[in-house]
Amino acid sequence: MTASHPNRAPRLLALSGSAREGSINGKLVAVATAKATALGAEVTSVDLRALALPVFDADLIAAEGLPAGARQLRDLMAAHDGVLLASPEYNALPTPLLINALDWLSVVQAEGELPGGTAATAGKPVGLMAASPGALGGVRALPIVRTFLSTNFAMVVVPEQVGVPAADQQFTAPGRLASDALDQMLDRLVASVVRQANWRLQG
DSSP: OOOOOTTSOOEEEEEESOOSTTOHHHHHHHHHHHHHHHTTOEEEEEOGGGGOOOSOOHHHHHHHOOOHHHHHHHHHHHHOSEEEEEOOOBTTBOOHHHHHHHHHHHTOOOBTTBOOHHHHHTTOEEEEEEEOSSSSTTTTSHHHHHHHHHHHSOOEEEEEEEEETTGGGTOSBTTBOSSHHHHHHHHHHHHHHHHHHHHHHTO
16 A cells, blocks of 8 residues: 555556557557546656667676666656556567566666565556457457566556457547447546556555
């Protein structure tokens, strides 16, 4: 449980597991960000590629120490109350970009008043979503991400999740999905993360 901070807005991180220009998962997390902001949350968008993390390598840590991007991700997690995560599906698995970033986060140690990587995430809510041009909406990878975050990072993965099929046709209006049903599902996911982040703030 975090210390009580009843007088400030919840702070959320918005992450996409795809850094590709024009990524539909990037567009999805942007819609979720707009919805969270409308509910009063402060949202910070993070470009995982900009963290410049190499492929995880314990020998690299021994030779050169932790990459700066790993500590930066830990710092961001520590400073925020919850996460909105769009996780694309590559061959029915989460993306290497996402898993590699989380692997680096997991080995960051506590430093002074800053927690270690897994302590920075513990107990914080995360909402999972995915988008795909295909019929399944990227949902095959989400159970893997759910298990990874809840087991290894002690995060509270909210039960609501959204998979957006035919996603290349969904981003026709700013701040919402073209499908009313999918847009309402995303509303519920975002509201659940904001609500749980508020509960944490209230102690």
